[in-house]
Amino acid sequence: MWPTTHILALLLALVTNSSSKTVSSVIPHDAHPGYSVKKFDHAENLKLLDSDFSQFFTMLHDGSIMTVSDVSPLVNHPVDLVVLENKGNASTTHLLKLYVLDRRNMLSFKTDPTEEIVGRIRENSPTGTRIAGLPLLQASTDLVSAPVTYTIIAGNSANSFELQDSLTGDVLPNVTISDIRGGVNVITSQVLDREEASRYILTIQAVDPSGVNRALTNVVIEVEDENDNSPVFTQKVYRFVVGDDSIEGDNVTMAWKRFSSIGKVEATDADGDKVVYKLATPTNFLVIVPQTGDLLLSQEPIEEIELELIVEAHDLRTPSRTSPRPAQVIFHFKPAESSKVELDLDFQHLEEVELHRTKRRVTRAVRPTKRIEFTETDGETDGRVVFQLEKETDRETFKIRDENPWVTVDPNGSVRVKKKWDYEELGPEKTIDFWVTITNAEKGGKSHVSLI
Numbered sequence: 001m002w003p004t005t006h007i008l009a010l011l012l013a014l015v016t017n018s019s020s021k022t023v024s025s026v027i028p029h030d031a032h033p034g035y036s037v038k039k040f041d042h043a044e045n046l047k048l049l050d051s052d053f054s055q056f057f058t059m060l061h062d063g064s065i066m067t068v069s070d071v072s073p074l075v076n077h078p079v080d081l082v083v084l085e086n087k088g089n090a091s092t093t094h095l096l097k098l099y100v101l102d103r104r105n106m107l108s109f110k111t112d113p114t115e116e117i118v119g120r121i122r123e124n125s126p127t128g129t130r131i132a133g134l135p136l137l138q139a140s141t142d143l144v145s146a147p148v149t150y151t152i153i154a155g156n157s158a159n160s161f162e163l164q165d166s167l168t169g170d171v172l173p174n175v176t177i178s179d180i181r182g183g184v185n186v187i188t189s190q191v192l193d194r195e196e197a198s199r200y201i202l203t204i205q206a207v208d209p210s211g212v213n214r215a216l217t218n219v220v221i222e223v224e225d226e227n228d229n230s231p232v233f234t235q236k237v238y239r240f241v242v243g244d245d246s247i248e249g250d251n252v253t254m255a256w257k258r259f260s261s262i263g264k265v266e267a268t269d270a271d272g273d274k275v276v277y278k279l280a281t282p283t284n285f286l287v288i289v290p291q292t293g294d295l296l297l298s299q300e301p302i303e304e305i306e307l308e309l310i311v312e313a314h315d316l317r318t319p320s321r322t323s324p325r326p327a328q329v330i331f332h333f334k335p336a337e338s339s340k341v342e343l344d345l346d347f348q349h350l351e352e353v354e355l356h357r358t359k360r361r362v363t364r365a366v367r368p369t370k371r372i373e374f375t376e377t378d379g380e381t382d383g384r385v386v387f388q389l390e391k392e393t394d395r396e397t398f399k400i401r402d403e404n405p406w407v408t409v410d411p412n413g414s415v416r417v418k419k420k421w422d423y424e425e426l427g428p429e430k431t432i433d434f435w436v437t438i439t440n441a442e443k444g445g446k447s448h449v450s451l452i
Contacts (some may be wrong), residue, residue, distance in 0.1 A: 025104065029074075053079045104143045109217040146393045148177055161186050164186075186204075200223075203220065231315055242297070285331070293311075385415065
């Protein structure tokens with residue numbers, strides 16, 4: 001009669017169109033009967049083949065292989081089990097290589113396996129920063145001392161982390177430590193961005209020189225947020241129209257009603273921070289709701305106007321960050337047409353109507369914003385004329401509306417340096433913004449000037 005091993009070889013040779021897969025596993029010598037070794041999928045197509053060691057194991061209907069007797073006689077003896085998987089006209093053999101080790105000689109990490117190991121690091125920390133909160137990772141046995149090699153085998157997205165020898169400080173893909181006092185620390189291998197990944201779960205393996213005795217542990221790394229993103233508007237320019245549906249806009253409202261919303265601006269913050277808004281351009285006609293960005297009508301213009309406004313956004317963090325580029329808001333208003341009035345043909349009444357028609361009315365309008373680029377050296381001399389505002393008529397005079405530390409405006413439209421310009425004191429936008437009131441005998445208006 002042929003030995004069992006020869007019978008097994010013959011059975012495998014008779015399988016046509018077959019392929020094989022190898023799976024390794026380590027079990028302790030004191031594993032009780034019923035100890036689960038491995039579970040395979042597709043249980044209805046699986047069969048555990050007879051071998052020298054199959055008497056110690058059985059396969060259940062769900063595809064699980066478990067022990068059925070004491071496995072201590074198998075200590076330090078390689079155990080091979082063969083599982084046959086039928087796939088119609090083809091089949092696959094799974095070679096399950098088992099290693100039975102004395103539990104006291106099995107590698108294990110010194111951390112509590114029932115507790116989650118969590119470390120934290122602030123985003124944008126420099127490469128090579130040690131993860132705070134993680135203990136020194138050490139694996140050892142109770143009886144035998146041998147070199148242990150540590151490796152990150154899973155969860156290391158984009159190779160963001162490395163292991164560092166706690167004794168020498170060496171950083172290697174595989175850190176081998178012979179001194180029982182040593183272990184490994186987890187450090188960063190690149191600058192982390194919380195907006196890309198806020199949580200990592202690393203699987204770290206420790207293995208002895210034989211490659212058989214090994215242990216695994218998981219560590220969780222939380223990336224803490226830093227306010228490194230400013231709010232960004234979803235649009236560069238918003239256009240809101242009231243009373244004129246012939247003009248296209250982001251929102252068109254036909255009826256005027258005080259404190260009704262004509263539309264809203266919106267900015268997003270990549271850090272997820274709350275964003276608030278403010279009007280950087282003064283106006284009597286609109287107010288903005290800081291928490292929502294809604295623009296509300298506060299005063300009805302007496303005539304058709306078009307305003308150009310600037311809206312800024314900042315997050316509610318300390319320190320706060322302001323949008324690097326404000327949003328431009330174009331507001332166009334056209335009042336409703338006056339209802340027709342039947343005129344009395346009485347001469348006196350006609351004279352009064354005519355007098356009313358000829359009565360001069362003061363108008364206010366806003367001219368387009370001027371943006372003029374200069375260098376810091378252009379503003380070195382006090383009193384120097386840096387540019388000239390253009391007149392539409394000879395009767396126009398100019399006056400700066402609000403006090404400005406950097407420039408002043410002469411009645412003839414000359415804009416002069418009031419104080420030497422300092423680039424570092426101009427703020428993040430590096431601009432000088434001011435309003436100019438223009439008056440003449442016929443009409444008045446405002447012009448917004450921005451020096452860059």
